[in-house]
Amino acid sequence: MRRQNYRTRAVILSVLLLVILMAIYLSGIFITEDMILGSFLEAKLPPDFQHFFGTDALGRDLFLRTLKGLSVSITIGLAASFISGIIAVLVGIGVACGSKKTEEAITWVIDLFMGIPHIVLIMLISFALGRGFWGVLIGISFTHWCGLARVIRAEVLQLKSEPYVAISKKLGKSGSWIMVHHMLPHLTGQILVGLILMFPHAVLHEASLSFLGFGLSPEQPAIGIILAESMRYLSTGMWWMAVLPGLLLVILVLLIDKLGHLLRIIWDPYSSQG
Amino acid sequence: MWIDENKMKCKQQKLLEIHNLSLSFQRYGTWLRQESLEVISNLDFTVDKGEVVAVVGASGSGKSLLAAAILGILPPNAIVQGEIYYQGTRLTARLQEQLRGRDFALVPQSTTYLDPLMRVGQQADGHRKPRPTERRKKIFEKLSLPEKTGKLYPFQLSGGMTRRVLVATAMLTEAQLIIADEPTPGMGVEQALEALQMFRQMANEGKSVILITHDIDLAVLFADKVAVIYGGNTVEIASSRDFERGEEGLRHPYTKALWRALPQNGFEPVWGTQPYAGSCMKGCIFAPRCSMRTWECEEKMPPIRELREGEVRCYHAT
Amino acid sequence: MKMTGRKLIDIFIRNSIKMLSLLLAVSFLSFLLVSLSPIDPVGQYILGLQTAVSPEQRAEIEEYWGVNEPPVERYFHWLTEVLQGELGESVIYRRPVAEIIGERFINSLALMLCAWLISGIFGFILGIVMGRYYDRWPDKILKKICYILSSMPTFWIGLLLLLIFGVWLKWFPIGFSSPIGVLSRDVSLGEKIYHLILPAFTLSLMSFSGIALHTREKLWDVMNSDYVLFARTRGEDEWTILKRHGIRNVILPALTLQFSSFAELFGGSVIAENVFSYPGLGSAVSAAGLQSDLSLLLGITLFSALFVCTGNMIANLLYRIVDPGIREVKE
Numbered sequence: 039m040r041r042q043n044y045r046t047r048a049v050i051l052s053v054l055l056l057v058i059l060m061a062i063y064l065s066g067i068f069i070t071e072d073m074i075l076g077s078f079l080e081a082k083l084p085p086d087f088q089h090f091f092g093t094d095a096l097g098r099d100l101f102l103r104t105l106k107g108l109s110v111s112i113t114i115g116l117a118a119s120f121i122s123g124i125i126a127v128l129v130g131i132g133v134a135c136g137s138k139k140t141e142e143a144i145t146w147v148i149d150l151f152m153g154i155p156h157i158v159l160i161m162l163i164s165f166a167l168g169r170g171f172w173g174v175l176i177g178i179s180f181t182h183w184c185g186l187a188r189v190i191r192a193e194v195l196q197l198k199s200e201p202y203v204a205i206s207k208k209l210g211k212s213g214s215w216i217m218v219h220h221m222l223p224h225l226t227g228q229i230l231v232g233l234i235l236m237f238p239h240a241v242l243h244e245a246s247l248s249f250l251g252f253g254l255s256p257e258q259p260a261i262g263i264i265l266a267e268s269m270r271y272l273s274t275g276m277w278w279m280a281v282l283p284g285l286l287l288v289i290l291v292l293l294i295d296k297l298g299h300l301l302r303i304i305w306d307p308y309s310s311q312g
Numbered sequence: 313m314w315i316d317e318n319k320m321k322c323k324q325q326k327l328l329e330i331h332n333l334s335l336s337f338q339r340y341g342t343w344l345r346q347e348s349l350e351v352i353s354n355l356d357f358t359v360d361k362g363e364v365v366a367v368v369g370a371s372g373s374g375k376s377l378l379a380a381a382i383l384g385i386l387p388p389n390a391i392v393q394g395e396i397y398y399q400g401t402r403l404t405a406r407l408q409e410q411l412r413g414r415d416f417a418l419v420p421q422s423t424t425y426l427d428p429l430m431r432v433g434q435q436a437d438g439h440r441k442p443r444p445t446e447r448r449k450k451i452f453e454k455l456s457l458p459e460k461t462g463k464l465y466p467f468q469l470s471g472g473m474t475r476r477v478l479v480a481t482a483m484l485t486e487a488q489l490i491i492a493d494e495p496t497p498g499m500g501v502e503q504a505l506e507a508l509q510m511f512r513q514m515a516n517e518g519k520s521v522i523l524i525t526h527d528i529d530l531a532v533l534f535a536d537k538v539a540v541i542y543g544g545n546t547v548e549i550a551s552s553r554d555f556e557r558g559e560e561g562l563r564h565p566y567t568k569a570l571w572r573a574l575p576q577n578g579f580e581p582v583w584g585t586q587p588y589a590g591s592c593m594k595g596c597i598f599a600p601r602c603s604m605r606t607w608e609c610e611e612k613m614p615p616i617r618e619l620r621e622g623e624v625r626c627y628h629a630t
Numbered sequence: 631m632k633m634t635g636r637k638l639i640d641i642f643i644r645n646s647i648k649m650l651s652l653l654l655a656v657s658f659l660s661f662l663l664v665s666l667s668p669i670d671p672v673g674q675y676i677l678g679l680q681t682a683v684s685p686e687q688r689a690e691i692e693e694y695w696g697v698n699e700p701p702v703e704r705y706f707h708w709l710t711e712v713l714q715g716e717l718g719e720s721v722i723y724r725r726p727v728a729e730i731i732g733e734r735f736i737n738s739l740a741l742m743l744c745a746w747l748i749s750g751i752f753g754f755i756l757g758i759v760m761g762r763y764y765d766r767w768p769d770k771i772l773k774k775i776c777y778i779l780s781s782m783p784t785f786w787i788g789l790l791l792l793l794i795f796g797v798w799l800k801w802f803p804i805g806f807s808s809p810i811g812v813l814s815r816d817v818s819l820g821e822k823i824y825h826l827i828l829p830a831f832t833l834s835l836m837s838f839s840g841i842a843l844h845t846r847e848k849l850w851d852v853m854n855s856d857y858v859l860f861a862r863t864r865g866e867d868e869w870t871i872l873k874r875h876g877i878r879n880v881i882l883p884a885l886t887l888q889f890s891s892f893a894e895l896f897g898g899s900v901i902a903e904n905v906f907s908y909p910g911l912g913s914a915v916s917a918a919g920l921q922s923d924l925s926l927l928l929g930i931t932l933f934s935a936l937f938v939c940t941g942n943m944i945a946n947l948l949y950r951i952v953d954p955g956i957r958e959v960k961e
Contacts, residue, residue, distance in 0.1 A: 165919050
């Protein structure tokens with residue numbers, strides 16, 4: 039059947055995307071500091087075959103720096119989505135299964151987190167942790183869980199009204215048994231897709247924060263840092279410093295987003311058609 | 313004498329004729345193979361001027377799509393075959409577009425058919441200019457809708473008021489043909505009678521009404537003629553009087569079974585399930601459930617034929 | 631009507647109480663975070679002075695700032711001052727925080743308002759076009775553009791615009807909302823607007839895809855509703871339906887979304903202002919964070935929360951004022 043084909047295609051495409059993402063990630067890991075280290079003789083070169091993205095003011099290869107930076111972005115994005123996901127699951131289930139009072143309290147907390155612009159809150163958290171890697175990571179983790187928590191809450195509430203859950207309850211199954219056997223199987227897909235769709239946001243926020251100077255320190259390779267540096271050389275005509283690394287970042291984000299949508303199709307072909 | 317005859321002729325003038333109407337859906341989809349699903353096949357009936365025709369059938373018989381087919385508001389993946397004539401002219405998509413809201417009016421069933429954010433009066437007036445506000449007010453009054461109704465939003469109406477507003481939209485037009493789609497479900501008997509009476513009234517004023525319903529019991533009380541649909545096919549066209557006479561008055565075994573299923577006539581359930589139209593049966597669509605079937609029925613679909621001033625699609629009906 | 635009026639006041643009061651409680655919590659949370667920081671504000675302050683400071687002087691500063699008080703006491707001390715409208719003094723600008731916020735908020739407001747209007751109007755129109763041609767080519771193209779735009783980091787959009795319009799076409803200056811060397815109060819309105827265009831454009835590019843995609847979905851739902859089907863049977867053509875029913879039913883959710891997007895708007899302005907060195911709250915808050923200007927950081931955080939909560943409250947009220955019915959039907 040064609041339908042099977044469509045899903046198979048989604049599976050193949052998503053595996054392909056995963057391979058590309060892994061390649062970016064691994065290449066970033068294998069690029070060592072001294073590979074990036076350039077010489078002043080090669081400073082400010084526009085893109086050519088030797089340096090795909092050109093070189094920066096210190097003569098470092100921008101392509102290698104960008105890859106390295108993206109791999110750091112992926113690390114932070116993955117970790118932050120994961121932590122956010124755990125918070126979201128706990129909160130979402132807590133709201134759905136707890137008493138009315140817990141629900142109100144948690145809704146209030148969500149409103150609190152939504153009440154401060156995310157960037158400002160991440161800045162504050164990053165400031166509290168003395169900036170750097172952990173600052174951004176925790177900052178992003180603690181600001182991205184609200185949306186997914188709401189989705190999970192709605193889903194759990196809906197599952198609770200399903201007849202098979204009510205029957206299980208009548209049969210004397212415990213709440214945790216129902217949770218494991220009836221709810222988690224349904225939620226896993228939602229959570230997974232939610233996590234992957236959160237991932238690009240986390241990456242974008244990391245880049246923005248590093249750009250503003252709250253994220254990774256200038257010595258570390260980070261896409262935000264590269265782009266912040268590029269601002270200084272914009273007026274001298276070094277366009278490649280701003281355009282190319284940013285373009286690669288956008289492509290990365292689009293790839294991850296596409297992956298999320300593909301996984302949603304694989305999981306639940308009827309919910310999404312594109 | 314000849315005047316009378318002329319009158320008769322005038323009364324019998326055909327407003328709408330449906331010949332051999334078939335309707336199927338083409339299902340496209342990136343992952344679905346293209347397939348077509350036939351929901352109506354070989355549908356025939358005519359509607360005369362000043363007549364109420366009840367189209368009766370169990371749910372899933374394709375009768376609601378009939379309204380959409382006549383009005384030309386089917387989804388784009390629907391394929392219509394056969395002909396529909398209106399006042400002798402064959403309907404085309406273009407003509408249907410012109411007739412909608414002028415000669416044709418639909419009376420839908422529920423409040424979801426009203427724009428939730430538009431005042432009822434403005435909605436009933438419609439989009440055409442000049443707005444018939446004065447006439448609308450009179451019609452509202454005639455339907456005993458309070459004067460303030462026009463200023464209300466749909467969510468503020470009771471079920472009965474909503475129904476009358478929807479009827480008012482049809483009365484406001486000069487429509488010759490009114491199609492009422494399941495106007496009675498969810499109503500008490502009294503309300504249903506009141507609703508059907510409104511349609512009878514319109515027919516008495518010279519308009520024609522197609523009453524799509526699964527409630528034979530009530531339909532028979534107000535309709536002149538009943539078209540019975542089974543699996544997307546017309547199986548019988550009978551006058552309401554035939555129903556009053558009971559089983560002998562009726563022709564098709566399915567109609568008889570329906571009659572017996574009415575509470576006052578024994579409440580005998582109709583055995584079996586209704587197939588989809590076009591479910592690859594070469595014979596009579598009712599054959600699998602029919603007690604009168606013979607080899608003939610299973611070989612070839614019986615044509616619709618005239619019988620005792622009615623019509624029936626059965627070899628054995630007498 | 632009386633009932634709805636009273637209900638609205640009721641909702642307003644309940645919202646206000648909630649908003650106050652949220653603001654209080656924001657003040658506590660942000661103070662907590664700032665106090666947790668290992669970054670030593672006094673040290674940063676002294677660094678900023680760029681003069682040698684004796685230990686006695688340092689102790690004096692610490693005494694003045696209350697660094698050695700227990701945190702809870704410090705919080706209440708700070709809170710009572712804030713409630714009296716005393717936000718403290720900014721270390722980097724050497725001026726009262728309230729004054730800085732007031733001055734910069736006007737700049738930020740101009741920027742955000744422009745972007746808000748541009749993204750709202752264009753996003754809505756594009757959403758209508760996309761919904762009208764749902765799944766046909768205009769929709770497919772616009773949808774792709776929206777997805778790509780929402781995958782672009784705001785600062786990169788800013789950089790590109792700066793590169794194209796500033797460096798290559800030389801239509802706009804690179805950075806600074808006022809010409810260098812001119813006092814801000816001497817800058818003419820025309821110049822201000824001139825310096826506003828690129829950041830406002832950046833900011834609206836960031837936020838318009840959300841509203842467009844949302845409107846697209848809503849319009850699609852409306853066009854497939856029973857009441858539009860009924861309108862069709864009454865002889866309304868597609869254009870009339872769009873005018874009579876489509877826009878009427880789509881504009882309210884769009885407005886609500888616009889008002890509840892103040893958080894993203896503010897966040898975006900932080901970035902846009904930094905890219906274009908625009909003297910608003912956004913550039914001030916990041917400067918305050920980077921240079922450990924605690925009073926300014928806390929002040930702007932509180933103010934941004936007030937801003938966001940106001941937007942949410944307007945969205946909440948709007949939903950009920952314009953459309954009292956929807957809720958009742960759902961309940």
